[in-house]
Amino acid sequence: MTTPNLKVDDLHVSIEDKEILKGFGIEINGGEIHAIMGPNGTGKSTLASALMGHPNYEITKGNATFNGEDLLEMEVDERAQAGLFLAMQYPSEVSGVTNADFIRSAINSGREEGDEISLMKFIRHMDDKMGKLEIDSSFQHRYLNEGFSGGEKKRNEILQMLMLEPKIAILDEIDSGLDIDALKVVAQGVNDMRSDDFGCLIITHYQRLLNYVTPDKVHVMMQGRIVKSGGPELAERLEAEGYDWIKNELGIEDETVGQE
Amino acid sequence: MSVDVKGSYDRTYISNFSKDRQEPEWFTNLRLSSLEQADAIELPKPEKTKITDWNFTSFAHTTETKVVNSFDDLDEDIRVLLGEKEQAKNVIVQENGKVTYEKVEADLKNQGVIFTDIETAIREHSNLVEKAYMKEAISTNENKLTALHAALVNGGTFIYVPKDTHVELPLQTVYSVSENFGLFNHILIVAEQNSSLTYIENYVTTQDANDAVANIIAEVYAADGAKVNFGAVDTFSEQVTTYVNRRGHVGRDAEIYWALGQMNDGNTVSENTTYLMGQGSYADSKAVSIGRGEQSQNFTTNIVHYGKNSDGQILSHGVMKDRASSIFNGISKIEKGATKANGEQTERVLMLSEKARGDANPILLIDEDDVTAGHAASVGRIDPLQKFYLMSRGISEQEAERLVIHGFLAPVVGELPVEAVKEQLTEVIERKVY
Numbered sequence: 137m138t139t140p141n142l143k144v145d146d147l148h149v150s151i152e153d154k155e156i157l158k159g160f161g162i163e164i165n166g167g168e169i170h171a172i173m174g175p176n177g178t179g180k181s182t183l184a185s186a187l188m189g190h191p192n193y194e195i196t197k198g199n200a201t202f203n204g205e206d207l208l209e210m211e212v213d214e215r216a217q218a219g220l221f222l223a224m225q226y227p228s229e230v231s232g233v234t235n236a237d238f239i240r241s242a243i244n245s246g247r248e249e250g251d252e253i254s255l256m257k258f259i260r261h262m263d264d265k266m267g268k269l270e271i272d273s274s275f276q277h278r279y280l281n282e283g284f285s286g287g288e289k290k291r292n293e294i295l296q297m298l299m300l301e302p303k304i305a306i307l308d309e310i311d312s313g314l315d316i317d318a319l320k321v322v323a324q325g326v327n328d329m330r331s332d333d334f335g336c337l338i339i340t341h342y343q344r345l346l347n348y349v350t351p352d353k354v355h356v357m358m359q360g361r362i363v364k365s366g367g368p369e370l371a372e373r374l375e376a377e378g379y380d381w382i383k384n385e386l387g388i389e390d391e392t393v394g395q396e
Numbered sequence: 397m398s399v400d401v402k403g404s405y406d407r408t409y410i411s412n413f414s415k416d417r418q419e420p421e422w423f424t425n426l427r428l429s430s431l432e433q434a435d436a437i438e439l440p441k442p443e444k445t446k447i448t449d450w451n452f453t454s455f456a457h458t459t460e461t462k463v464v465n466s467f468d469d470l471d472e473d474i475r476v477l478l479g480e481k482e483q484a485k486n487v488i489v490q491e492n493g494k495v496t497y498e499k500v501e502a503d504l505k506n507q508g509v510i511f512t513d514i515e516t517a518i519r520e521h522s523n524l525v526e527k528a529y530m531k532e533a534i535s536t537n538e539n540k541l542t543a544l545h546a547a548l549v550n551g552g553t554f555i556y557v558p559k560d561t562h563v564e565l566p567l568q569t570v571y572s573v574s575e576n577f578g579l580f581n582h583i584l585i586v587a588e589q590n591s592s593l594t595y596i597e598n599y600v601t602t603q604d605a606n607d608a609v610a611n612i613i614a615e616v617y618a619a620d621g622a623k624v625n626f627g628a629v630d631t632f633s634e635q636v637t638t639y640v641n642r643r644g645h646v647g648r649d650a651e652i653y654w655a656l657g658q659m660n661d662g663n664t665v666s667e668n669t670t671y672l673m674g675q676g677s678y679a680d681s682k683a684v685s686i687g688r689g690e691q692s693q694n695f696t697t698n699i700v701h702y703g704k705n706s707d708g709q710i711l712s713h714g715v716m717k718d719r720a721s722s723i724f725n726g727i728s729k730i731e732k733g734a735t736k737a738n739g740e741q742t743e744r745v746l747m748l749s750e751k752a753r754g755d756a757n758p759i760l761l762i763d764e765d766d767v768t769a770g771h772a773a774s775v776g777r778i779d780p781l782q783k784f785y786l787m788s789r790g791i792s793e794q795e796a797e798r799l800v801i802h803g804f805l806a807p808v809v810g811e812l813p814v815e816a817v818k819e820q821l822t823e824v825i826e827r828k829v830y
């Protein structure tokens with residue numbers, strides 16, 4: 137089995153003719169955990185959405201490969217089936233579709249016809265993962281994210297990750313809105329996935345998640361690209377000092393993507 | 397005259413038809429007076445739908461039908477609706493208005509419950525039928541089609557549940573139409589004080605249906621404290637033009653729950669009106685529909701509040717594709733004196749095609765100050781973000797749309813009281829959407 141690999145090079149992304157990513161590059165391999173930090177509005181969610189294939193984002197330049205294949209040529213569902221996963225900052229609600237039906241459809245979509253997961257096996261698997269994430273079993277039968285609290289939605293994203301077992305996961309602010317206990321539970325979920333066969337990109341504003349999930353690399357994003365990379369100590373310094381020192385160091389006045 | 401059935405179905409025809417069925421005099425007279433009315437009054441005028449060129453008047457009023465002796469001899473399309481052989485405990489199947497299969501548990505009779513076809517009921521339970529038939533919930537002279545209906549009734553069912561009696565199992569009916577039959581189907585349900593029942597009906601067409609007509613009236617009387625669950629799945633083919641009017645009349649602390657799967661493929665005018673007469677009366681009307689092809693449909697859900705503290709809930713969801721056109725009217729009417737009444741309604745239309753037309757018209761008519769009421773209406777497309785979310789988990793675009801559509805219709809599908817019918821509706825939805 138080859139080690140998962142996501143490689144992004146000089147990516148430029150626009151939305152409604154406004155360029156938001158301006159030459160973003162990263163390489164993530166199985167076994168690695170990367171964290172991206174950066175002030176609000178610097179393009180972090182845009183990166184995540186664009187890599188997943190969100191229809192509103194237009195790639196104007198650059199490329200991205202997933203296990204050597206051209207990611208940008210794939211449809212959204214093909215990217216997922218290849219093993220890419222995005223825990224969204226704001227997951228959608230889908231009324232009338234139960235969480236269990238949805239996750240089962242998602243699992244079966246990656247399988248051949250006739251090889252669908254058996255209902256018994258699915259239920260056992262789901263019970264197990266829900267137990268780990270301390271999600272009440274009633275959430276199986278609730279409509280997908282409908283009326284879920286902020287924290288419940290985040291846990292539900294992690295539940296889907298554990299159920300779908302992706303090769304590379306991008307977690308966009310999976311820690312925001314979580315209380316301390318939930319944070320630990322979610323971190324445990326990520327740590328359970330850790331192996332040479334799994335790579336992860338954690339987008340976060342806070343050091344606290346990284347206390348539980350130690351990253352191999354930390355990147356700082358400003359103006360639609362990575363402006364600084366380092367080890368876990370970089371996150372600690374950001375937590376303590378904020379972003380001004382980086383802006384000073386690099387001569388950046390407005391860190392958002394608005395300015396050219 | 398543009399609408400004239402008199403040529404073929406005149407006084408003489410109707411008198412003879414009534415006589416052949418050995419109907420009591422009051423019923424024959426009602427037929428004849430309604431025939432007069434039909435000539436004098438206009439077609440209904442459903443909001444924003446032109447029905448003047450629809451065929452409501454050219455049809456065959458009687459046909460030969462064979463009686464089926466066993467469940468296994470029933471048409472496959474009908475059998476699936478009844479589920480496994482054992483599941484269909486209380487069933488009446490009528491083909492072109494005639495009973496072809498009937499099964500009623502002895503328990504039911506012991507309880508004093510009447511569950512029989514309307515033809516038999518008019519003969520054998522004339523008094524019970526006469527007390528309610530087209531009296532409070534609907535009148536013969538509301539429009540040309542209600543009058544024609546009363547003149548030409550040739551099918552239907554009568555249900556009577558005595559006071560304090562609870563019918564545990566659903567009472568199920570299937571009505572099928574073939575060739576160019578004109579079905580004038582009348583359902584009369586009388587639930588006496590503190591009784592309860594669940595009724596579910598299916599409308600189907602056989603393969604050979606050709607320019608047929610369905611003119612359907614259902615009347616449900618829930619006396620004080622009674623509770624009626626009424627489920628329906630209409631699946632007439634595009635060869636059937638339908639006028640269906642389902643009415644409820646609800647007494648003190650009584651409840652009616654409607655779950656209507658309106659899946660006809662032909663032009664359809666459907667009205668569902670509930671009169672909340674008694675104090676604390678309750679009506680819940682849930683309806684789903686799918687429009688496809690060239691069909692034109694008009695759905696009106698109307699709850700009229702007379703009773704103090706009455707509560708009416710309307711939920712109507714429609715999916716529109718191809719060039720279909722549907723109008724969804726929701727009316728909450730609160731009469732003067734219905735203090736503390738609550739009327740709420742939601743109409744939602746999901747458009748799957750640029751060429752389809754869907755209109756949602758929520759209407760609140762309130763003549764009393766001390767009430768609460770609310771409405772929500774929307775016409776929209778599948779949310780691209782929802783689709784992106786589902787697809788980001790590996791689900792294909794088509795499957796994602798399927799999930800969203802099923803989810804959209806789930807509030808009604810989930811309410812249907814019989815599992816076999818629920819499955820059938822799900823299947824019909826599947827068929828209509830793809």
Ligand SMILES: Nc1ncnc2c1ncn2[C@@H]1O[C@H](COP(=O)(O)OP(=O)(O)OP(=O)(O)O)[C@@H](O)[C@H]1O
Binds near residue numbers: 154179180
């Ligand atoms: N649909 C859109 N239309 C216009 N501008 C948009 C749209 N989506 C994103 N943007 C802009 O792109 C910029 C980057 O947004 P993005 O969501 O990627 O930031 P972020 O780094 O994830 O911020 P946060 O930390 O607040 O989540 C912002 O200025 C935002 O307003």
Ligand SMILES: [Mg+2]
Binds near residue numbers: 180225309
């Ligand atoms: Mg963001």
